[in-house]
Amino acid sequence: MRESIKLGHGSGGVLTHRLIRDIFLKTFNNRILRRLEDAAAIGRLAFTTDAYVVKPLFFPGGDIGRLAVSGTVNDLAMKGAVPKYLSITFIIEEGFPVDELKIVSRSAQQAAAQARVKIVAGDTKVVEKGAADRLFITTAGIGIIPGGTNVSPARVRPGDVIIINGTIGDHGIAVLNKRLELGLVMKLVSDCAPLGHLVQTMLSTGSNRRAVHMMRDPTRGGVATSLNEISKQAGVGIIIDEEALPIRPAVHGACELLGLDPLYVANEGKVIAIVARKAAGRILPTMRKHPLGRNSTVIGEVVKRPRGLFLKTGIGGLRPLLMLETEMLPRIC
Amino acid sequence: MRESIKLGHGSGGVLTHRLIRDIFLKTFNNRILRRLEDAAAIGRLAFTTDAYVVKPLFFPGGDIGRLAVSGTVNDLAMKGAVPKYLSITFIIEEGFPVDELKIVSRSAQQAAAQARVKIVAGDTKVVEKGAADRLFITTAGIGIIPGGTNVSPARVRPGDVIIINGTIGDHGIAVLNKRLELGLVMKLVSDCAPLGHLVQTMLSTGSNRRAVHMMRDPTRGGVATSLNEISKQAGVGIIIDEEALPIRPAVHGACELLGLDPLYVANEGKVIAIVARKAAGRILPTMRKHPLGRNSTVIGEVVKRPRGLFLKTGIGGLRPLLMLETEMLPRIC
Numbered sequence: 001m002r003e004s005i006k007l008g009h010g011s012g013g014v015l016t017h018r019l020i021r022d023i024f025l026k027t028f029n030n031r032i033l034r035r036l037e038d039a040a041a042i043g044r045l046a047f048t049t050d051a052y053v054v055k056p057l058f059f060p061g062g063d064i065g066r067l068a069v070s071g072t073v074n075d076l077a078m079k080g081a082v083p084k085y086l087s088i089t090f091i092i093e094e095g096f097p098v099d100e101l102k103i104v105s106r107s108a109q110q111a112a113a114q115a116r117v118k119i120v121a122g123d124t125k126v127v128e129k130g131a132a133d134r135l136f137i138t139t140a141g142i143g144i145i146p147g148g149t150n151v152s153p154a155r156v157r158p159g160d161v162i163i164i165n166g167t168i169g170d171h172g173i174a175v176l177n178k179r180l181e182l183g184l185v186m187k188l189v190s191d192c193a194p195l196g197h198l199v200q201t202m203l204s205t206g207s208n209r210r211a212v213h214m215m216r217d218p219t220r221g222g223v224a225t226s227l228n229e230i231s232k233q234a235g236v237g238i239i240i241d242e243e244a245l246p247i248r249p250a251v252h253g254a255c256e257l258l259g260l261d262p263l264y265v266a267n268e269g270k271v272i273a274i275v276a277r278k279a280a281g282r283i284l285p286t287m288r289k290h291p292l293g294r295n296s297t298v299i300g301e302v303v304k305r306p307r308g309l310f311l312k313t314g315i316g317g318l319r320p321l322l323m324l325e326t327e328m329l330p331r332i333c
Numbered sequence: 334m335r336e337s338i339k340l341g342h343g344s345g346g347v348l349t350h351r352l353i354r355d356i357f358l359k360t361f362n363n364r365i366l367r368r369l370e371d372a373a374a375i376g377r378l379a380f381t382t383d384a385y386v387v388k389p390l391f392f393p394g395g396d397i398g399r400l401a402v403s404g405t406v407n408d409l410a411m412k413g414a415v416p417k418y419l420s421i422t423f424i425i426e427e428g429f430p431v432d433e434l435k436i437v438s439r440s441a442q443q444a445a446a447q448a449r450v451k452i453v454a455g456d457t458k459v460v461e462k463g464a465a466d467r468l469f470i471t472t473a474g475i476g477i478i479p480g481g482t483n484v485s486p487a488r489v490r491p492g493d494v495i496i497i498n499g500t501i502g503d504h505g506i507a508v509l510n511k512r513l514e515l516g517l518v519m520k521l522v523s524d525c526a527p528l529g530h531l532v533q534t535m536l537s538t539g540s541n542r543r544a545v546h547m548m549r550d551p552t553r554g555g556v557a558t559s560l561n562e563i564s565k566q567a568g569v570g571i572i573i574d575e576e577a578l579p580i581r582p583a584v585h586g587a588c589e590l591l592g593l594d595p596l597y598v599a600n601e602g603k604v605i606a607i608v609a610r611k612a613a614g615r616i617l618p619t620m621r622k623h624p625l626g627r628n629s630t631v632i633g634e635v636v637k638r639p640r641g642l643f644l645k646t647g648i649g650g651l652r653p654l655l656m657l658e659t660e661m662l663p664r665i666c
Contacts, residue, residue, distance in 0.1 A: 003432070005430075005431060006459070010425070023434060027435070027438040028442055030451045040420075042417075085365075087380060098336040101338065121381050122382065126338055126339070132464070138384065142475065331460060
């Protein structure tokens, strides 16, 4: 039987990785792409792209326009780059309201202004009714990596600590609540935000640039998927502490209700920073002073062995957190 | 009544321009975007993006993969940039055959190799069955503008001549023939190709760089739409000579049958170059030596008045060629 694309191929999990390895890496084979980082580093230039198919387009805390700008800004920031220029393309279904296109564009521009980037190139395509679900956006971005910045999996060392800048799972649950019209009255708001400025603050001194070994934004597949990737790319083990995980009660409750694990739910305004242990006491207060880092906290540590990602549970056991094979939440970003 | 997006908003014609002016320019307002060139020039860096929704995905002479790479390479080349790096995103409908994704990826890589660019960043999203028509691709590209290169509408002067590197309308008619299963037995093949190397050849000497005033690739909306844009941006008139237009008999015949004007049909491997008249005798032979420029020819000239675009007909009259309001050929690229 001919193999066909499943929703899981877009999950960010095992199937996505297999697709990337078996098709894209093999076909587009080059040294830069093989690194599989959030943004490609070409000398001092960082370059990245993401497609956005979130459903619904509007959700508490944002919309596809804000998401498309924030996501690409964040991918640049994760390489330590200062985001500078964005491109944006719109694929629009015939009949889409012009008013909504205006709102989405304004949201994109607001996020761009917040991130101090300019949207300098774009394209619009319209497809006939039924050929697309309302609106898809793709952004690409260029940033400049300041001299002395080198964040990469190769720098991760056993003993490093794992910092996150706030609560986990907010984006995915906010979108899901809106999409499924769950009517959860709890306050569920996406964390969707551009992190460029927070990251620049974190990297503003030479000693901090040495201490921040790598960063990743835990979007599709959530914190557990990102940490699994880091563990694999850096060749280390990672242990996170269940009791240290910042999760809003509303998100926790919604996850229980839906049978979801917040560790696998997408975030869109979060950075995971792997930081030299001795510098954490200096970097955490810096992050907490920033509006997007108020709830920054250490959630775990890097170990030599065992390899892979583990959750230290309340009762002291180690539970492996694997990459998911299937799609838990399609069209979350 | 609430205004909604029509197919014509994606035509490249009047509605597209209105959308760009009323929403995107107004919202993303910045100096670089306002120039509305094929690629944004940021100092010596050129940056561009395009979305591809061509239907069908495979057509004689190419497929969406080859198209997505060629189109973005060509946009960079039109600014005189040497294309260097590309990003690519795939929005895939659930159920799409993995084999076809492989073929499309290989075509993209073949075009990238031909254009000497590397695909260094990407993203894949999967949407549920019915939420997209098979496959959409967006590419973005970065190129380097060599010192001494300055191609821009501001350099167009009355007296300049209009050169095109070959036949008109091949891509649009090839796609349409395949889509409508017209069964036209004539040889209709897309011209889809990356023009980076041809353009670099054209700009390889200092005197040529001075003589080539601007370039544009006449894709969506065809030669007539591109020349209308040039006329407007440069504040000049343009007269093209009906008898000088290179059109394959098969394309001519298909256009007659379908009631289409080849001047408004998309090309995907063509460059319109506006060149100082005295240099045309030097640049044409250079172009004709290149595999993608064998049929290069002068098709018209720039005049001070009348403003706008005109066709000098066989009997010597001047017929205005306006921007089209409606969509002649949806989803051609």
